[in-house]
Amino acid sequence: MINGKTVIVLIMLLFTALYNNSEAADDSTSIIINGSSRVVDICDITGRNSEKLTESDIRKICALITERYHSKGYIAFSIKRVVMNRNGGVELFFNEPVVAGVTVSGISDRKVEAVDILYRKGELFNEYKLKENISVLKRRYNLRKINITINRGEDGNIFLEAHAVEKNNEIETVIYNSPVYGIVPELKYRFIYGGLTAGLSMASSLNQEDRTINSGSLFFNSDNTPGDKFFILSADVHDKKDSFYGNDELIYRHKSVSPETGLCFTDGPSSMAFFIAGTVDELTDYPGKSGGISFSGLRLKLNYDNGSYKIDYSDVTSGEIDFYSGWSFIEKRFSEKLKISYIFNYPLFSGLFFSLNGNLLYISDKERFSHFYVYDRLFPCRDEDYSIASFRNVCGGNIAYEVLDRTIYISSCIKWGLYNSDSGSKNIFAAGMGLIFTSENVKFEMSWLNDIKYNIREGFLTFSATAVYL
Numbered sequence: 372m373i374n375g376k377t378v379i380v381l382i383m384l385l386f387t388a389l390y391n392n393s394e395a396a397d398d399s400t401s402i403i404i405n406g407s408s409r410v411v412d413i414c415d416i417t418g419r420n421s422e423k424l425t426e427s428d429i430r431k432i433c434a435l436i437t438e439r440y441h442s443k444g445y446i447a448f449s450i451k452r453v454v455m456n457r458n459g460g461v462e463l464f465f466n467e468p469v470v471a472g473v474t475v476s477g478i479s480d481r482k483v484e485a486v487d488i489l490y491r492k493g494e495l496f497n498e499y500k501l502k503e504n505i506s507v508l509k510r511r512y513n514l515r516k517i518n519i520t521i522n523r524g525e526d527g528n529i530f531l532e533a534h535a536v537e538k539n540n541e542i543e544t545v546i547y548n549s550p551v552y553g554i555v556p557e558l559k560y561r562f563i564y565g566g567l568t569a570g571l572s573m574a575s576s577l578n579q580e581d582r583t584i585n586s587g588s589l590f591f592n593s594d595n596t597p598g599d600k601f602f603i604l605s606a607d608v609h610d611k612k613d614s615f616y617g618n619d620e621l622i623y624r625h626k627s628v629s630p631e632t633g634l635c636f637t638d639g640p641s642s643m644a645f646f647i648a649g650t651v652d653e654l655t656d657y658p659g660k661s662g663g664i665s666f667s668g669l670r671l672k673l674n675y676d677n678g679s680y681k682i683d684y685s686d687v688t689s690g691e692i693d694f695y696s697g698w699s700f701i702e703k704r705f706s707e708k709l710k711i712s713y714i715f716n717y718p719l720f721s722g723l724f725f726s727l728n729g730n731l732l733y734i735s736d737k738e739r740f741s742h743f744y745v746y747d748r749l750f751p752c753r754d755e756d757y758s759i760a761s762f763r764n765v766c767g768g769n770i771a772y773e774v775l776d777r778t779i780y781i782s783s784c785i786k787w788g789l790y791n792s793d794s795g796s797k798n799i800f801a802a803g804m805g806l807i808f809t810s811e812n813v814k815f816e817m818s819w820l821n822d823i824k825y826n827i828r829e830g831f832l833t834f835s836a837t838a839v840y841l
Contacts, residue, residue, distance in 0.1 A: 444499035668697015
């Protein structure tokens with residue numbers, strides 16, 4: 372006679388047998404992955420529910436996994452071995468190659484940093500990441516091109532050989548329009564060799580009779596190794612025709628030469644420069660003044676720009692502080708000048724980012740020829756308004772959308788401006804739209820900005836186009 376304890380034992384044995392059969396069935400359909408870093412999500416491919424995997428199923432799974440890795444840029448990925456068990460399960464052995472070695476040639480200096488930028492040893496090889504790193508390296512080192520050879524070692528890992536071609540001669544053409552000086556074309560030439568840089572530039576107004584600008588500059592930089600210091604020698608020349616106040620048609624001519632020399636210290640995207648500077652002025656048709664040395668003293672310039680370290684414009688942050696202090700022989704006192712500009716871009720989500728930007732200008736001089744136009748290229752919200760000021764602060768915000776990946780951006784913007792005048796401080800609010808097209812050697816910007824108190828037809832359409840020839 373079967374007692375209660377026997378029944379309980381039989382039930383437990385039956386439950387155990389059913390559980391083990393179920394577990395065996397799960398094992399038989401399992402896909403075991405070896406050598407995966409989980410850098411690519413393949414759960415939707417390997418998470419199958421089937422009683423048994425056939426050879427056809429396994430070939431399809433391997434093809435889908437390989438295609439997924441390659442589509443993410445891991446083009447060196449492969450499945451090196453497949454082991455099937457007799458119950459229909461499978462064990463896959465992945466080969467996810469890492470970069471085992473990097474060499475860079477054709478760069479005259481800073482090769483250790485260049486190797487680190489191109490690809491870090493020990494990281495998984497990804498074609499897309501390599502292309503992005505090449506773009507960063509070209510901008511950082513001012514390279515014309517980089518040829519890459521990809522070799523695979525016996526263990527399947529990757530060895531990169533890069534040969535760079537430096538830019539020795541660079542010509543840059545720029546054309547822009549200004550509410551004050553009209554259309555202004557500019558030509559720049561730079562000679563670069565072994566870290567040494569020299570260059571010149573020329574610009575001149577077109578079809579302008581009253582307010583015009585003609586300018587030129589020369590500069591020479593000694594070896595500019597990052598994290599080190601280099602010597603700077605430069606001189607700027609200007610020949611301008613400006614008006615006195617407001618829309619007054621009284622025009623005077625102002626010629627100036629501004630030489631300076633100093634040292635610049637760099638550390639990655641940051642730099643700090645100290646200069647000894649001066650400006651010699653010559654004035655024509657200016658009441659009571661004929662010229663002299665309007666500024667002679669010291670200049671401090673602080674700069675941060677991570678643009679050459681970033682692939683996406685939506686990640687760029689830049690800022691500059693430029694401060695002058697010296698004796699003015701024309702005004703018979705010390706003079707101070709301050710310039711501040713900044714751009715902070717914040718990605719909101721894919722394809723959309725917010726940009727906070729602005730600029731500040733301040734000059735302690737009382738003479739008109741030292742002052743600036745309020746509605747210039749930096750604040751072009753009025754046309755044919757020649758108001759001047761010795762202080763102006765402009766702050767703006769843009770919502771930008773990336774229409775074409777890293778190439779075309781459109782944005783809406785609003786700006787607030789504050790400046791001083793004879794009647795006291797004045798506030799200006801403006802709104803508008805903008806367009807940016809950028810590629811490796813060409814950049815085009817266009818924007819419409821309008822003072823919201825005025826009719827929209829009284830705003831100003833500004834543009835600039837830049838092309839670099841190597």
